[in-house]
Amino acid sequence: xxxxxxxxxxxxxxxxxxxxxxxxxxxxxxxxxxxxxxxxxxxxxxxxxxxxxxxxxxxxxxxxxxxxxxxxxxxxxxxxxxxxxxxxxxxxxxxxxxxxxxxxxxxxxxxxxxxxxxxxxxxxxxxxxxxxxxxxxxxxxxxxxxxxxxxxxxxxxxxxxxxxxxxxxxxxxxxxxxxxxxxxxxxxxxxxxxxxxxxxxxxxxxxxxxxxxxxxxxxxxxxxxxxxxxxxxxxxxxxxxxxxxxxxxxxxxxxxxxxxxxxxxxxxxxxxxxxxxxxxxxxxxxxxxxxxxxxxxxxxxxxxxxxxxxxxxxxxxxxxxxxxxxxxxxxxxxxxxxxxxxxxxxxxxxxxxxxxxxxxxxxxxxxxxxxxxxxxxxxxxxxxxxxxxxxxxxxxxxxxxxxxxxxxxxxxxxxxxxxxxxxxxxxxxxxxxxxxxxxxxxxxxxxxxxxxxxxxxxxxxxxxxxxxxxxxxxxxxxxxxxxxxxxxxxxxxxxxxxxxxxxxxxxxxxxxxxxxxxxxxxxxxxxxxxxxxxxxxxxxxxxxxxxxxxxxxxxxxxxxxxxxxxxxxxxxxxxxxxxxxxxxxxxxxxxxxxxxxxxxxxxxxxxxxxxxxxxxxxxxxxxxxxxxxxxxxxxxxxxxxxxxxxxxxxxxxxxxxxxxxxxxxxxxxxxxxxxxxxxxxxxxxxxxxxxxxxxxxxxxxxx
Ligand code: MOS
Numbered sequence: 001x002x003x004x005x006x007x008x009x010x011x012x013x014x015x016x017x018x019x020x021x022x023x024x025x026x027x028x029x030x031x032x033x034x035x036x037x038x039x040x041x042x043x044x045x046x047x048x049x050x051x052x053x054x055x056x057x058x059x060x061x062x063x064x065x066x067x068x069x070x071x072x073x074x075x076x077x078x079x080x081x082x083x084x085x086x087x088x089x090x091x092x093x094x095x096x097x098x099x100x101x102x103x104x105x106x107x108x109x110x111x112x113x114x115x116x117x118x119x120x121x122x123x124x125x126x127x128x129x130x131x132x133x134x135x136x137x138x139x140x141x142x143x144x145x146x147x148x149x150x151x152x153x154x155x156x157x158x159x160x161x162x163x164x165x166x167x168x169x170x171x172x173x174x175x176x177x178x179x180x181x182x183x184x185x186x187x188x189x190x191x192x193x194x195x196x197x198x199x200x201x202x203x204x205x206x207x208x209x210x211x212x213x214x215x216x217x218x219x220x221x222x223x224x225x226x227x228x229x230x231x232x233x234x235x236x237x238x239x240x241x242x243x244x245x246x247x248x249x250x251x252x253x254x255x256x257x258x259x260x261x262x263x264x265x266x267x268x269x270x271x272x273x274x275x276x277x278x279x280x281x282x283x284x285x286x287x288x289x290x291x292x293x294x295x296x297x298x299x300x301x302x303x304x305x306x307x308x309x310x311x312x313x314x315x316x317x318x319x320x321x322x323x324x325x326x327x328x329x330x331x332x333x334x335x336x337x338x339x340x341x342x343x344x345x346x347x348x349x350x351x352x353x354x355x356x357x358x359x360x361x362x363x364x365x366x367x368x369x370x371x372x373x374x375x376x377x378x379x380x381x382x383x384x385x386x387x388x389x390x391x392x393x394x395x396x397x398x399x400x401x402x403x404x405x406x407x408x409x410x411x412x413x414x415x416x417x418x419x420x421x422x423x424x425x426x427x428x429x430x431x432x433x434x435x436x437x438x439x440x441x442x443x444x445x446x447x448x449x450x451x452x453x454x455x456x457x458x459x460x461x462x463x464x465x466x467x468x469x470x471x472x473x474x475x476x477x478x479x480x481x482x483x484x485x486x487x488x489x490x491x492x493x494x495x496x497x498x499x500x501x502x503x504x505x506x507x508x509x510x511x512x513x514x515x516x517x518x519x520x521x522x523x524x525x526x527x528x529x530x531x532x533x534x535x536x537x538x539x540x541x542x543x544x545x546x547x548x549x550x551x552x553x554x555x556x557x558x559x560x561x562x563x564x565x566x567x568x569x570x571x572x573x574x575x576x577x578x579x580x581x582x583x584x585x586x587x588x589x590x591x592x593x594x595x596x597x598x599x600x601x602x603x604x605x606x607x608x609x610x611x612x613x614x615x616x617x618x619x620x621x622x623x624x625x626x627x628x629x630x631x632x633x634x635x636x637x638x639x640x641x642x643x644x645x646x647x648x649x650x651x652x653x654x655x656x657x658x659x660x661x662x663x664x665x666x667x668x669x670x671x672x673x674x675x676x677x678x679x680x681x682x683x684x685x686x687x688x689x690x691x692x693x694x695x696x697x698x699x700x701x702x703x
Contacts, residue, residue: 012484012485012491014481015482015594016594016595017597017598018597018598019491019600022476022477022480022496023241023470027241034198035195035198035200035239036196036198038200038211040200040202040211040268040270042268043270044073044119044267044269044270045269046118046125046257046261046270047118048271049114049115049117049129050110050114050277050280050281051110051111051136052629053110053136053141054141054143054628054629055141056107056136056139057136058077059136060134060135061132061133062134062135063075063077063115063132066117066128066132069119069124070119071119071124072118072119072128073119073120073265074116074117074118074261074264075116075128075132076260076264077102078114081101081102082263082264085226085227086099086100091223092250095223095226095227096251097316098112098113098253098281098316098348099223099227101116101256101260107136108314110143110280110627110629111280111281113253115132116261117129118261142345143345144345145286145312145623146289147185148289151344152310153341153344154341155318157318162339163337164328164336164337165336165338166336169335171335172304172334173303173304175295176297176304178298178372179294179296180294180371181292182291182292182368182371182691183289184368185289185290185694185695186288186290186363186695187695187696188621188622188630189284189615189619189620190285190619190621191245191246191248191283192248192278193242193472195242195243195244196272196273196274196275197213197248197252197254197278198254198270198272198273199211199212199255199258200258200268201258201261201262208224208230208259209238210235210255211238211239212238213242214237214242214245214255214469215247215249215509215514216250216467216509217239217469218467218503218504218508221236221237221501224251224256224259227259228263235501236501237255237500240499242469243472245472245510246353247283247351247352247356248351252273254272254281258270275634276634279621279633279638280629280630283348283350283352284350285321285350285356286311286313286319288310288321288323288360288361288364289309290309290324290361291308292306292364292368294368294372296372299376299378300373300378300387301387302331302332303333305327305331305333305337307324307361308339309324309340309341310340310341311341311342311343311350312344312345312347313342313344314344314349315344315346318344320342321340321350321360322356322357322361323360323364325338325358325361326361326362326365326674327361327365328394329394329561330365330389330440330442331369331393332387332393336394338394346628354611354673355611355670355673355674358670359611359670359674359677362439362440362674362675362677362678363615363681363695365678366678366682367682369440370437370438370439371691379422381408381412381417384404388402392561397559397561399561399562401656401659403654404442404566407441407654408440408567408589410589410654411567411569411587411588412438412569414589415587424685424687424688424689425689431575432573432574432582433573435574436570436683437572437679437680437684437685437686438568438682439568439676440565440566441564441566441568441590441674442565442566442671442675443564443667445562445563445564445666446516446562446667447507447513447516447554447557447661448507448511449505449507449550450521450550451466451547451549451550452465452518452522452525452547453504453525453546453547454526454546454548455529458542460493462487462495463494463495463497464479464495464496464522464525465497465500465504466479466497466506466518466522467499468509469499469514470498473509473515473669474599474600476498478600479498479515481596482519482522482596483496486527487526487529487530506521510669511667511669512667514669516593516663519596519665520550520554520662522548525547526546532544560660562660564591564592564593564666564671565592566590566592566674567588567589568587568612568676569679570585570587570676570682571683575699579699580699581617581680582645583613585647585648585649586612586613586647586648586676586679586680587651588606588651589651589652589654590605590668592667593657593658593668594657594658594664595653606650607672608676609673609676611672611676612672613641613645613646613676613680614640614645615676615677615695616677616696617680617696617698618645619638619640619641620698681695681697
């Protein structure tokens, strides 16, 4: 069948109209299948064995008894595993040493992979893995983080500087009428998507094929090609549905192990991580210790600003939780100082966890601003308005747009901020003390090169192919709306194909950059295709395909401070008899670029704000000094806010299209978390008159 197209169809206005997820029905009816549950012929199952010591060497892996157990096919470990390459620059730089699985006998932390038992069924693999005896030569370890740790150092090898400094901090503090000097801590936190990590690997037609749950199939394919010294074209990774990621679903040991075992056994192998294993294998947020010093004139104008942040890294790889970055964008002062330092410990390497840096950084910074407002006798919103910078405090670059005050104005109006008595401890409801608080949100709006292919099919529909990942954000639906408008057709005529590395290089779902970066590539290809179609002619049976690559367009972006902003408000009730804090309501108003799909965007903001609530009141991983391991490494021991903890949360936005972006997008994945915990902590102060500078605000800390 062939179709003749003529003329340019009208835009449909799909972008900006609320739309349910394309795959929503499949997800809620169970028809959508996830990486851990897709059947494959001849599938074998790998079960990981992790180290039980925090430092030392593996003396022996006693495989023989386990190999005699029912169904067991292999026990892979450092003594027999195939070699992998570790000397390369991958899509995210130098590879994480944990990806060089089973390459040596050293153990750098509890929960390091030491063996993989492969069997015919998951139950057999698990039973054998639990029976496997591994002997170690144990060495003394240190796994406890504390502020001012003697081993802390200033990292050098990062893409943005660990330290920025202008002006004379001591002099500016001395000249300030009002000074805040406060120390804050946030605990180790873990991102636990509902769907655990899972990967199936098999060799198919001379290619390594992976069916995975990840945030970017292209990046995983590139990493695996490097590790196994394969031509990138001979690795294919797919990840159709993903039950959450939050930074944890990068290339992790399980994909490497599945590929290794599939190679050794020459049959498909799947490795699924347990909830407990995720605590050491997929990254987490480092604990932080932060000191914020603010010096201001009596009218609240900042003279001195210093934010110093310490966090943990491992002994095998440097990771910096960039908590002090927030102040480089938010507030200026004559003397302005930011610093990151890390402490290397015998613990798993921390990694990106939703709003890395900004989440803990905003807790300290936006709490300190509230303390300054109190000391100045000023309204906290007025204090922030007085300190709106003209340009980037560190970069000196102009802001592409900065609608922070618009967010505060709209938020204050809707929250009823004007009726607030600024004095703490004044409102009471039975045994509950009531208070309200506010804080600012901010997250960088960036884009990364991506490619897309758009095909005009002979039947009149259009197919879009892009290695995007829908980790629950609604990206598949958002991209469909973007493509529909770009092609001038209703969304029903778009077939959206994502999450297959064969579709070409593209950005991961990360850094709040996914939908923006992919939309840009889709717009470019669709726009060119539409021009071709406007010339008229016959569409051949194979269709007409146009490919795009946004590398040059993104490199040409003007250097500006490009960010999304927001204002968060919270009302809390504090039980004076038990110390329990209940959040009664939250409101977030964001200026975060053009909103592609209001329905799913609101869900993302509310999800982020729920993280803020959970961070403020509940989440805390405790590391045992003696063993170096997480205590209670499961979702019973690590409490994440449950439905009963979460009140009515409202999120909305002000108009803020990004003028440099083809769709006007800025990115909304992370900003909802930022500032939420500070708004709640500030509300707890307002309720009780007591500052809480250590998270979470547990009942025992409140009493
Ligand atoms: Mo996210 S922490 O940018 O994957």
